[in-house]
Amino acid sequence: MAQPTRPGGFDMSRGSTGSKILLGAAIVLFITLFLPWSGIDLGEFGEFAGISGNISGFSTGGAIAILLVLVLIALIAWEIMLMAGVTMNLGTMSPSLLSAILGGVGALLGLIVFLMAIDAIKWGAFIGLLAVLALAYGAYMRYTEGRAPAPPPPPAA
Numbered sequence: 001m002a003q004p005t006r007p008g009g010f011d012m013s014r015g016s017t018g019s020k021i022l023l024g025a026a027i028v029l030f031i032t033l034f035l036p037w038s039g040i041d042l043g044e045f046g047e048f049a050g051i052s053g054n055i056s057g058f059s060t061g062g063a064i065a066i067l068l069v070l071v072l073i074a075l076i077a078w079e080i081m082l083m084a085g086v087t088m089n090l091g092t093m094s095p096s097l098l099s100a101i102l103g104g105v106g107a108l109l110g111l112i113v114f115l116m117a118i119d120a121i122k123w124g125a126f127i128g129l130l131a132v133l134a135l136a137y138g139a140y141m142r143y144t145e146g147r148a149p150a151p152p153p154p155p156a157a
Contacts, residue, residue, distance in 0.1 A: 010084045018141030022103050023079040025134035026072045029110055032059035033065060037115035037123025053109055057128060061113035068109040075102040092120075096142045103139030107132050 012020070046113035058065050081088075082095055090098060109133035117125045 010080065012083060014085065014144070016081045016096075016145055017046065018138050018145050019030060019079055019082065019099065021138035022099060022142060023076060023083075025131050025138050026033075026075045026079075026103075029106070029131035030069065030072045030076070032124055032128040033061075033113075035127065037061075037125040037128065038120045038123040039122055040120055054122060055117075057113060057117070057124065060125075064109055064116070065113050065118060068106060068143060071102060071109060075099070075106055075156060078102060083145065088129060092150065096145045100139045100143035102152070103135050103142060106108040107136035109137065110112045 009144070013024070034056055037057040037060040039054035050067065058069075078095075078099060088095075111127060114129050114132060115124055
């Protein structure tokens with residue numbers, strides 16, 4: 001006897017281009033927070049003593065980086081839920097507007113963390129900056145997707 005197929009499930013084709021950009025940029029930005037964002041070169045002494053002069057994005061940003069992580073987790077979970085077909089009552093807010101707000105807040109916090117690392121910047125911060133720019137673009141795309149087109153003008157009397 002064949003098992004009945006359940007409707008729903010995660011499907012990337014349900015997501016729009018802006019949604020896919022937001023999801024990918026949020027995941028990349030989350031991963032880059034583990035890379036070195038700032039630090040100093042300790043030279044031969046550092047190698048001899050086994051000391052690293054690198055500081056990850058978490059340590060560079062402090063409490064703002066923790067807030068950024070929470071926003072990124074919320075954004076990733078929200079986009080996955082939308083692609084899985086989960087519907088929620090948001091009142092008058094559209095799901096794409098909530099995605100745009102989470103993406104915009106994440107981009108702003110990511111930019112602040114980048115600027116906090118600017119004094120002794122390392123290569124991980126530049127990858128993070130690219131992810132922040134992609135996150136901002138994805139948020140803009142989701143915002144423009146959610147706006148309804150203007151209604152047609154009334155017929156001439």
